Structure formats: structure tokens, C-alpha cells
Amino acid sequence: MTIDYAMSILAYGETKVGKSTLAVTGPYPRLYLDVEAAARFLPGVKVKWDPRNPPPVADGTWDTCVVPCRDFETMLRVYQWLQLGQHQFKSVAIDSVSELQVKCLEQIAGRGQVQTAQWGELLRAFTGLMRDMRDLTEHPTNPIQAVILTAMAKEVDGVIKPYIQGQSGVVTPFLFDIVGYIALEEWPNPDPTQPPYKARRMYVERTKRFEAGERVQGRLGTVVEQNNLNVEWMLNTVFPQRIAGEQAIADAAQSAQDAQAQTTEAPLSE
Numbered sequence: 001m002t003i004d005y006a007m008s009i010l011a012y013g014e015t016k017v018g019k020s021t022l023a024v025t026g027p028y029p030r031l032y033l034d035v036e037a038a039a040r041f042l043p044g045v046k047v048k049w050d051p052r053n054p055p056p057v058a059d060g061t062w063d064t065c066v067v068p069c070r071d072f073e074t075m076l077r078v079y080q081w082l083q084l085g086q087h088q089f090k091s092v093a094i095d096s097v098s099e100l101q102v103k104c105l106e107q108i109a110g111r112g113q114v115q116t117a118q119w120g121e122l123l124r125a126f127t128g129l130m131r132d133m134r135d136l137t138e139h140p141t142n143p144i145q146a147v148i149l150t151a152m153a154k155e156v157d158g159v160i161k162p163y164i165q166g167q168s169g170v171v172t173p174f175l176f177d178i179v180g181y182i183a184l185e186e187w188p189n190p191d192p193t194q195p196p197y198k199a200r201r202m203y204v205e206r207t208k209r210f211e212a213g214e215r216v217q218g219r220l221g222t223v224v225e226q227n228n229l230n231v232e233w234m235l236n237t238v239f240p241q242r243i244a245g246e247q248a249i250a251d252a253a254q255s256a257q258d259a260q261a262q263t264t265e266a267p268l269s270e
Contacts, residue, residue, distance in 0.1 A: 007231075008149075009146070009149065009177065010172070010176045012181060013182035014152075014183075014184075017182045019095065019096065020036075020041075020095050021042065023093035024042050025229075025231045025233075028063050031065050032093050033094045033095065034095060035069045035075075039064075047062040051074060051077040051080075055086070058089075071107065072103045072104040072106075075129065079133070085140075090145045091144060091148065094149045095150045096149070096150040096151050096152060097130070098162070098163045099152075101165060104129075105122050108121050108122055123167050123171070130149070130172050133149070146231050148231055158209075177216060178234075183203065185201060201225055201226060204224060219237055220234060
């Protein structure tokens with residue numbers, strides 16, 4: 001059962017530009033894998049999950065399920081549940097993969113000097129997980145609608161890129177449908193008596209200054225403006241049929257529920 005309106009996003013930028021906020025705008029019920037201890041500052045009603053136990057039921061009392069990921073092993077344990085399809089999540093976010101890679105490297109080499117062979121092991125383990133997370137959008141029985149990954153930024157030869165070390169930094173950006181650079185930019189105020197205003201924007205087309213790209217046929221334009229920095233909006237814009245599809249699923253579920261209620265309430269025949 002492949003969902004045609006699924007998407008994977010790698011959003012990166014400097015510190016405190018709204019990457020984490022974007023990560024929790026995916027469809028409900030959403031899973032937020034908190035590598036940087038940022039969950040406490042994010043909006044919404046949250047519930048914690050220890051992946052040594054089954055995922056929580058989406059009962060409407062929470063909108064974001066948080067897993068504190070203090071080591072790479074926790075991330076792998078979460079992936080096992082997602083790969084089995086034994087969950088209700090429609091979106092999954094990792095915040096951030098830059099920090100996650102550090103945890104992966106620590107699991108391989110500790111905090112000492114990294115050997116050449118260990119860089120090769122890091123490439124296999126880390127990029128392998130990135131591919132696996134992306135491929136959850138194609139899960140045969142329980143596909144994820146949105147996989148969102150955030151990353152820090154670094155400058156290389158005058159171009160700002162996602163901060164991912166080693167060969168993983170070359171490979172990882174090619175894996176996702178959208179690679180977007182989030183910038184906090186300052187603009188002149190239309191009222192010259194007022195100070196300039198700031199706005200967040202996500203570049204989804206490469207410039208001389210930023211690495212970015214997309215394979216959604218230009219449906220998001222070249223820049224996603226601040227008011228549209230929302231994964232639900234991006235999904236609906238790229239896949240306008242998604243709204244009708246979601247409504248059809250909801251209607252079918254309600255019809256089945258109504259039919260069940262009528263069957264339960266029907267009087268016994270004499």
C-alpha cells in the first residue's frame with residue numbers, strides 16, 4: 001500500500017532559525033526523535049515514548065510523540081518499530097542528523113582518535129540509516145507520509161551546506177526529495193520610520209551561496225516563505241489530491257463506524 005503523497009525533507013541552517021519548529025509540523029500523529037534535547041521548547045501537546053516498549057496509541061490526547069535519543073542505539077531501536085509497521089505515526093522527524101552522526105561515531109570509535117576504517121564504518125551505518133528512514137515513505141503496509149530531518153550548516157569553499165561529516169556529507173543530500181536551507185533574513189520595513197523586520201525562508205533551489213534542491217517539479221517555487229514553512233502545507237501543495245484522499249479515508253472510517261454502531265444497536269429478531 002504505497003502512498004503517492006509521501007515526501008522526505010532535509011532542512012538545514014544556522015542555529016535558532018526554526019529547524020526544530022518545522023520538524024513538528026508534519027502530519028499527526030507525529031514522531032519527534034529528539035537528538036538535541038530541544039523538545040521541551042516546542043509547541044504542542046507531547047508524550048514521551050521509550051522504544052523498549054510498544055509505541056503509544058494516538059488517542060487524541062497528544063500531537064507529538066517524543067523519543068529522547070541520547071545514543072545511536074536508541075535510534076536503531078525506534079527504526080525497528082517503524083520498519084515493522086507496528087505504529088500509527090504519519091510523520092517522523094529527526095532533529096538533528098548532524099548530532100546523530102556524532103552519536104553514531106561515538107558508538108563506533110568512542111571519543112578517541114578515529115581510525116580510517118572507522119570512517120568507512122560510519123559511512124555504512126549512518127547513511128544506511130538515512131536511506132532506511134527515507135524508505136519508510138514506501139513501507140509496504142504502513143508508509144510514512146513525511147520524513148523530516150534537520151541538520152546544522154557549514155561553509156565549504158564559499159557554499160553553505162548541511163553539516164554532515166566525511167563521505168556521508170556527500171551522499172546524504174542526494175537521498176531526499178527536498179534539501180532546503182532555512183535562513184533568517186532581514187528586510188526593510190515598508191514604513192521607513194520603523195526598524196527592519198526579519199523573516200524565515202527556506203531555499204529549495206540551489207544558489208551560488210546555498211546548497212539546495214528538489215525533485216517535486218518546482219511545485220514549491222524556489223523559496224518557501226515564512227507563512228508556508230509547514231510540512232502539511234508543503235505536502236498539500238506538492239500533492240493537491242492528498243486533501244481529497246485524506247477526506248475519503250476519514251469518510252470511509254466514519255461509515256464503517258456508523259455501520260458497526262447500527263449492527264450493535266439493532267434489536268434481536270424474534
